[in-house]
Amino acid sequence: MKKAFLVLFLFAISFSVIAKEYHVDCNSNSQGDGSVENPFKRIAQAADIMKKGDFCYIHKGTYRESIHPKNSGTVTKPITFTCFENDIVIISATDEVSNWEKYNGNIYKKSGITLSMGDANNVYWNHRKMQIARWPNDVDNNEYSLDAKYIDMDKETWSMSFISNNEIQDLDWTGGIIHYLGAHSGCSWERTITDYDKELHRVHFETLPDKWPFGTTHSPKRFENGHRGIFYLMNKLEALDAPREWYYDAKNKELYFYAPEGSNPNNDLVEVAVRSNTVEINKNYIHLHKLNFFGGMVTLKGNYNKLTNCMVKHGAERLVTNLNGAAVSDAAIQVLEGNNNLIEKCVLEHGSVTGLYISNDAEDTKLENCIIQYFNTIGIHAHILNSQGVRSKIIRNSLYGSARDGAKVTGNDSEFAYNHVQKCLISGADGGLFYVTGRSIPKNIELHHNWFHDAYADTHAGKKATGIYLDNNTAGYIVHHNVVWDVEWGGLHFNWNAIENKIYNNTFWNVGPMEQAMIDCWVPKIDGEQYNVKDNILYNNISDVRPWWHSGNGTKYRVDEKEYLGSQADNDFKNNWQFTNVPFHFEKGKMFVPLDDSPLIDSGNQVEGITDGFIGVTPDLGAYELGGEYWVPGIDWSPEGFAWTPGTDYRNVGSAFKEYKITNNEL
Structure with a gap:
């Protein structure tokens, strides 16, 4: 017994000697040595030297860099990145833009700026995504609603390489972008506009491939629901005529912006995307805790990594111009490789494509107790959640909001349980x-x-x-x-x-x-x-x-x-x-539970492994057993302490029976 105690005591001393604490403060005036008295200025300074068991305490502020550890931890000595005390820490894939000059009316211009992210170029105002200049305007500030126009359906007004509409704004759309959603509405696409015929009000683009998802399914060839598709046009300076719109002139390196309510952007925080990722982990046993990520993806490739109590906002925002298929792998959090990675009690909000993606090269991934909402605004084959990895466990999550599908789980031997999924197929x-x-x-x-x-x-x-x-x-x-x-x-x-x-x-x-x-x-x-x-x-x-x-x-x-x-x-x-x-009941606390005199009671067949533990003579019909556990899916905690207050839509339970909301696990 004394010998065992001595071993544990020596292990504790050894751990305390070897493990180090590093501090980072973006407000520091020097590069520092990583001590609390003289902290590093950048997270990368710590990430480059941290070894197993080390902690990095990040002080409040916005860090415009990516977390990319150089070494792995171990099962007993992970490498940990977390906030200092309860500081609000934001790791951002954006750079701030200042010194705007007035251009015309409420439109301001920033000269000498390079936006190099291509289809992932974005402008954010006070951490809100802005809209590329477009026609018709996004009048309701709701990306799901499209605010689009129907293409003309008369003979010879459409083809696989052009569409027409007599209302198109009278300007040269050549070089702009068309966003199209077909009458079948299963998948949108975007194409560069190669020519515009003002007389015929006709937008031309490269001929669509004669294969799925284009061909006869998601193209003007398809006549369904009384039309041949809807569209809007974007990415021309002349179309910049409404609040929240922006345009980037790559040739002259000029950014134009019409801020919300016509305000002066110099008085607010304006940012542009400059990196794809806020986190890139290809090592093992890395733990990220109580951090906030903005404007870029969190990418995991290693083994036994953890992401807990973190928030990702606008993690995957992009266009899909000239995409030759129906999907992209980009996601706010993407688990691309590795095994036994855990994502727990995190909040993911806002993205044009997928919220969380687990690839088929990832194994035994766990996603537990997370909020994922407001994704796939662009309407391609993206999801709130897409899991292809084997033996994934997706437990007790709240998923809300998608132009198309909600959850997709295809990896062998996986489990999808106690999740609350709602408000999909919006557009x-x-x-x-x-x-x-x-x-x-x-x-x-x-x-x-x-x-x-x-x-x-x-x-x-x-x-x-x-x-x-x-x-x-x-x-x-x-x-x-x-x-x-x-x-x-x-x-x-x-x-x-x-x-x-x-x-x-x-x-x-x-x-x-x-x-x-x-x-x-x-x-x-x-x-x-x-x-x-x-x-x-x-x-x-x-x-x-x-x-x-x-x-x-x-x-x-x-x-x-x-x-x-x-x-x-x-x-x-x-x-x-x-x-x-x-x-069954539909009031709070009993929703879907059989009524006391319900014909559901004791009317079910016994199914081994499915109805075990039933109460009464035989199992009840339907999803709930009278007298059994009253289970409520979705998260069971209160999301507090993040850089941004999460939306509450994930709590909704619909209006078919009675309008009310749930808070945590109280229903």
Whole structure:
């Protein structure tokens, strides 16, 4: 016993001798030595010399640099970067712009400035993203609403290389950018304008590729919802005519800015993007704690790194000009490589593309108790969360706001549980609050105890916003004890050869108009062969009264009784009930729990590993067990102490039953 105590005592002494503390203060007048009395001026000075067990205490201020550790820590001696005491620390990928000169009216100009980020050039005013000069103007300051125009649909007014509209602002748009969202509304694109015909009000661009996502799906060729697409134009000085707009003249190195309310930008904080990343970690056992990141991505590539109690604001803002596909990997936080990285109790807000991305080269990533909201404003195939890594665990997060899909999890053996996902498909369509595709190879991904609600696409997009969307050839998802409500295009969607998915004890309510089926399937013929979803199991699910199942190849969509009844059924569909009257509570503290006299009680089938621990004779139907745990998904802490106050939209629970909000875990 004495020997063990001595070993521990010597270890503690050894650790205290070896580990060092460094201090950084951007307000320091010298480069310093890293002591609290004479701190470094830049974080990089500490990051270059820190070794296992060392701490870097960063004092209040804005640090216009990137954290890039040169060494790794160990499991018992991580390298830690954190704030000093409770100081507010911002690591920024921007530079401040000052000494503006008046140009014309409320427009100011900064000469001799270089913006080198290309499609990622941005201007921020008091930490708010501004808008590239455009027509028509973004009148509501809401990137999701687009404020766009429909292209003309008369003969010869559109093609794969031009669009026309008689209202286009009368200026030479050559060299500008067109943002286009097709009538199918599944994916937007942007192109450089190669020519403008003033007489025909026609914008020309390089001919679109004859392949997905362009071709006949996301181009003017596609006629759907009564039109051939919507668009707006941007990036011309002559279009700079409204507050919040800016334009950069790369040739003459001049930046023009019309500040909000026409104010003088010299009186406010104006910043421009100068770096892609605020953090780049390719080492191991690095811990970032209680820091704020602005205007650039946090990139993780090592193993056993931690990001805790941090905030990332405007981490991934960019255009997608001349993109040859439908997606980019940029994200506010991107885990590109490595294993066992943890992101916990962080807040990610605002981005034109994905909020958090876990690549297929990352393993055993954990995302826990985070707020991620207001992403994919640009409307490409981006998400609030996109996880492709194997064995990812995504637990108790609050996700809000996307032009297209909400969450996407495709890495084998992953878990997505106790998450609250809402307000997606705002300006796009043909997607879901949870959306995946596959190759008809089972993934063993468990999706359980989540809330999914509020998916209503804008009028131009039609009615194609769904709850849980297991798209083309998805296989091996175990979906149980989820609640889906307030969506306009079905609660569950299968497509093509979706196989071996297990759907148990879910509650679906108000999932489209009453004629809308609860389950939709797109099952076209390929090479003359009729594909179909098959070998899926569906037990103990409930919904309001509507057709259970639609399937077909699109030409004659039909209710297909054989999908779930009879000897020829392709899927195992048992004990799923529908109700005219709401069979559960919807008041605070009991939402979705069966009523005391509900027909849900003791009406479910037992499913091993799914309904274990039920109360009564048999399990209850739907997502909640009367007398069992009342689980509320989403974060269970109060986000305080950050550089910016997070938005509260992630707390919303919709308005189908009653308008109210939840605070933390109180519902």
